[in-house]
Amino acid sequence: MTVDPTAGPEPVAPPPADDGVPAREATAVEHVTENVTLDALPGHDLDQHELRRLVAAVARRPELWQRHVAFSDDERHYVSLHRDAHVDLWVLCWTPLNDTGWHDHDISSGAVAVVRGTLVEHNLAVGKPSVATAVDAGKVFGFGPEHIHRLTGKEPGSVSIHAYSPPLWRMGQYAVTGNGVLKRVSLSYADELRPLDDAEASAAG
Numbered sequence: 001m002t003v004d005p006t007a008g009p010e011p012v013a014p015p016p017a018d019d020g021v022p023a024r025e026a027t028a029v030e031h032v033t034e035n036v037t038l039d040a041l042p043g044h045d046l047d048q049h050e051l052r053r054l055v056a057a058v059a060r061r062p063e064l065w066q067r068h069v070a071f072s073d074d075e076r077h078y079v080s081l082h083r084d085a086h087v088d089l090w091v092l093c094w095t096p097l098n099d100t101g102w103h104d105h106d107i108s109s110g111a112v113a114v115v116r117g118t119l120v121e122h123n124l125a126v127g128k129p130s131v132a133t134a135v136d137a138g139k140v141f142g143f144g145p146e147h148i149h150r151l152t153g154k155e156p157g158s159v160s161i162h163a164y165s166p167p168l169w170r171m172g173q174y175a176v177t178g179n180g181v182l183k184r185v186s187l188s189y190a191d192e193l194r195p196l197d198d199a200e201a202s203a204a205g
């Protein structure tokens with residue numbers, strides 16, 4: 001390659017703005033490199049980019065999850081597909097009445113691939129209305145342990161694949177009281193996430 005010594009430095013694209021809404025950065029599953037799969041896990045804790053590759057790879061293989069698909073308006077239906085020392089993997093099924101409530105994932109990073117229907121990711125903002133971003137089937141996004149969100153089903157029959165690393169153990173479930181005070185309750189990963197108070201659930205919907 002010939003280098004022009006008079007040329008200035010290569011223009012560098014600015015990094016994407018970190019606006020705290022990873023669902024806005026959701027990418028197409030088919031554009032995600034498939035080099036992290038259930039058959040080829042890296043043997044260490046995965047970062048959010050590796051987790052995105054894993055859920056995208058699993059999304060492309062419905063034989064791994066479609067037999068577990070079932071729906072309930074009363075209790076979200078979810079099934080563990082895999083759990084080891086470094087990562088856990090789930091299939092989650094959504095109706096428009098299913099709602100995780102506000103929560104964090106303690107020290108885990110995570111990734112979500114929507115494989116059927118549409119989910120809505122809500123991001124809690126202080127002093128402003130929460131942000132809602134629809135994520136359609138075929139899209140994948142990831143987040144770090146700093147992320148706080150709430151997921152709801154938008155369409156009947158929505159399905160998503162989720163992975164977390166290190167595997168979920170504790171999570172924080174949040175309630176926003178009527179005067180805006182935020183409270184956190186520590187949950188086990190075996191507990192079902194759900195809104196802690198109906199007032200906030202209707203406010204954020």
Ligand SMILES: [Fe+2]
Pocket residue numbers: 103104105149
């Ligand atoms: Fe979550």
